[in-house]
Amino acid sequence: MFDTALTTADFVFLAKGAGMTIVVTIISVIAGTVLGIVFGVIRYQLGAIWAAPLIFVLDIFRSIPLLIQLVLANAFMGTILRLNMSGFTVACIVLSMYTAAYCAEIVRGGIEAVPATTRRAARSLGMSWGQDMREIVLPLATRVALPSWIGLALGVMKDSALVYVVQVTELLRSTQILITRLQEPLLLLMICGAFYFVISFPLARFGGYLEKRWSND
Amino acid sequence: MLPGSCETAMFNYTFQWKQAMARLPQMLDGAVVTMQVAILSMVLGILLAIILTMFRLSGIRILSAVAKTWVEIARNTPALFQIYMAHFGLGSFGLHLSPFLSILIGITFNNAGYLTENFRGALKAIPDTQTRAARSLGMGAAGAFRHVVLPQMLRISFLPMTNQMVWAILMTSLGVTVGMNTDLYGVTQDLNALTFRTFELFALAAVIFYAITKIVTLGARLIAARLFRY
């Protein structure tokens, strides 16, 4: 179909890039979600006034281009703190915080969606705060939050294309490298785009499905 | 540690805030370009999203397929990819766009996709009886949409639109990949190449970006308060 100079080795190279995209995404989403839950619960428990410093810090991660966050974190950890960190580590740290900042809001929204009366009922049965959180709030909030969370995870995967600035060769960067050598921008970009699409689309659909199903009851 | 106030030493690194502050006017010029791109891409994005929404509602299969494809590609591929595609992808067809146009088209494409999806949600929240009421007053389908449904749809999706605007501002930073060097990120990067004061320059850019997004969200709130008094 296409007359192309693309070799198997090049596909392996692309696959490595895709692998990097996935690894960075998975690490950041997991770490970011754990942090996000912690931040979200703290944010909810403290209320808007006491949690103001936390809100401010998290807001920063949502108000500055990810590209700048990466460059700054890179410069800060390396140049200023002189920490000997790989680009991969920096990428994961920044993306995790970025994820956490959004995730915290999702978590808070989820918790707030659990009716106060339901929680009162749990407490009045003698359940402790922790039991209430685990047995009642967590499962109910998850229903509200999961669709948005899937959207967030996919967003992080797409945004991970920016970690090239800290010398991580992920999918889009691999594609650019191959474009350099092979000069077939259109074909290569199509392959790259298709990859993102194939991962993102079904999951996004699944999120939409969950949202629809759970908003009914 | 006030930027510009002094040269601060921290660990082994000596901050040179003055150098960065001296470039502030250039960076603010960049911020203006960033805002131009963001605002234009929003205006165009909203118009396109309205058109795509009408495509979806039209019931004409090919039109709703166009809208669907647009939305799915915009939502399921990286913005950086979309912008790169607008420049080099279209470039392979001999369509040459300036960096400004490339980034504008890239972000507009993205905005339109996300907003169309938002509008769909907003439409669901407007009861059917609204259209019925308008139609029974003798308005045509277009009139009912324009005078009754559309204003309510825009109001319901005002908050998502504000978020999208913030996104658009942040996305302008991707313009560098298509040769843009007049926006805030591009200017910062050029200055960085010149002086290599990476941390100071990008920290300053970060502060400017933060300020812009805050002003925009605040402004949006004021506008909402004025526009939507019901």
Next chain:
Amino acid sequence: MIEIEHVRKSFGQLEVLKGIDLTVSKGEVVTIIGGSGSGKSTLLTCINGLEPIDSGRILIDGTEVHAKSTDLNKLRRKVGIVFQQWNAFPHLTVLENVTLAPRKVLGMARAEAEEIAVRQLTHVGLGDKLKTYPGRLSGGQQQRMAIARALAMSPEYMLFDEVTSALDPQLVGEVLDTLKMLAQEGMTMILVTHEMAFARDVSDRVAFFHQGVMAEIGPPQQIFGDPQHPETRKFLSSTRQ
């Protein structure tokens, strides 16, 4: 004159109107009563062409509503309708709600449209709420605004679909008073209501619907005083309790 001839209408499998015949002359007030799901609302929406019909025909002053050649938008100016659910346009003030259609549909100038709107709103007792948004109005006020909005198009016929059934009891009266006033002014109206006392008071004829069929029609004295159809009796005794 509204002429309804053998109208049938189904939603999917469900036949909601099973051949309705009804003629409403100029100046007449016809009330439709009947159980939930008996097809009352459906008939009204068919009359002004919001719903298509399966067979039969509906003529308004001789124009067939569901004919292809009919300009429905034009026809609907003649036939005002107010629904059960409040359907105020929430993004417009009361005045804008009422002037919208005259301006956009009839192409009236703003000043003229506002003059008419103020007159109609004053008529229904909302002269002091012009700049208010519907969200700030009570349900009864919203319904009266909807009536004024329909009247501003100077319709020759008005259809009312349970305009009081979503209202708190104390708000019902003010809306019914508005309807009564309209009836006394000679407006031709078809109204669906559950307020039996009101129906008896205001109607020239009362029609009882049962499962898509017009089981009985007659003057209010007869329908309420001496119902012929067993279902009518059942219905009336259940609402009277």
Next chain:
Amino acid sequence: MIEIEHVRKSFGQLEVLKGIDLTVSKGEVVTIIGGSGSGKSTLLTCINGLEPIDSGRILIDGTEVHAKSTDLNKLRRKVGIVFQQWNAFPHLTVLENVTLAPRKVLGMARAEAEEIAVRQLTHVGLGDKLKTYPGRLSGGQQQRMAIARALAMSPEYMLFDEVTSALDPQLVGEVLDTLKMLAQEGMTMILVTHEMAFARDVSDRVAFFHQGVMAEIGPPQQIFGDPQHPETRKFLSSTRQ
């Protein structure tokens, strides 16, 4: 025994309880009546420590509810409460709703908890709904499930806050019957209700609340037959109409 002594409670500026005194002995059924906003619900949530109080004290079997040293989670096992709004856990089946607290709070084994749950659910007439999710239950069934859920903790006291007021009229009866059954079994209860006939029937004493004050308390015959306080008279005549 529940002893309430001079309890005061404010939400911000608004003083909701203005010094309440009430002692409920073992096996007694006390009903609280009163207008909306008079502080009835607030008092109940103070009794089981869901809300802090500003001054005074509440003792349950001699333990001060709001003392710092009190283990509230432990105390609450003694005091079951069922609220006005249904508060079923929607993600759990009826059986799981009832077994959750015994298992997690009392550390019961699943089998034992389920045995108790089935017994309580059968008691309130829901023996056939064990695997159903609350979303599929009627309001009355949900309230009965909530009662069974509270009973499964073997509480010594039960508080009921207008458990029927959000129900359709035909569902009220089944819940009231359940409450009556509990009263007959000797459960100590404080219940807030608007069902006067029921209150008269079931209570040992009836308390009338008015604007944060317990205006009057006495046996039902006296309160309903010969109310002393003018506000009580006003309230009763308005609810009787």
Next chain:
Amino acid sequence: DKLDDIIASGTLRCAVVLDFPPMGMRDESNTPVGFDVDYCNDLAAALGVKAEIVETPFPERIPALMSGRVDVGVASTSDTLERAKTVGMSIPYFAFEMAVTANDKSGIASFEDMKGKTVGATAGTFEAIALEKQVKEWGEGTFRPYQTQADVFLALSQGQLDATVSTSTVAQSNVKTGNFPGISVVGKAPFDIDYVALFTNREEYGLINYLNLFVNQQVRTGRYAELYEKWVGGDLPSLTVDGVHR
């Protein structure tokens, strides 16, 4: 100090730009090759350690060093005074002449012809800074910096750019590959010779001293000429400037 650290760690990490043929590029199996890659390997061999090539786009070379991700930059970095405020530069290890490469359709035949056209170069390079200044002086035409050298040539061959200024070696090498149809080298750019240096942290005098000596040795032993012949070919550029020491 850093010199000891490198020897102790057993690896020398070099920042190399890999879309800058023939200095740095990738072969068919996508492994890094080029003059700079060999140069780094030589340096590692001299230190008795293993070499690790860290790919860095042009704008990210210094950040990569500053963030401790690399030890030394072997990345064709021009030794400007501005940059020396931030990093420590060795003596020049290579010298570029600047060439103009144009899209055949643009009709550009010399540097002067670029006036008024759309021109571009790789963001953050010596030639980009010089060219942007020139475009401003001309007062007409547009300048566009791209993130990578590859993007510049891609844009050039697509016709998005009319011409570019790049090091002559890069220009020759890219035109030679045949990957970019419709472009050719049309002449020299009248910019100063671009001397490029190895760089490392500013305060690492021991390492800088070592790098200076290493560059000197590469020339002395003929290895410089050998590598030049292998990757570039033609007249060996001189690495010294008349009339001044260093």
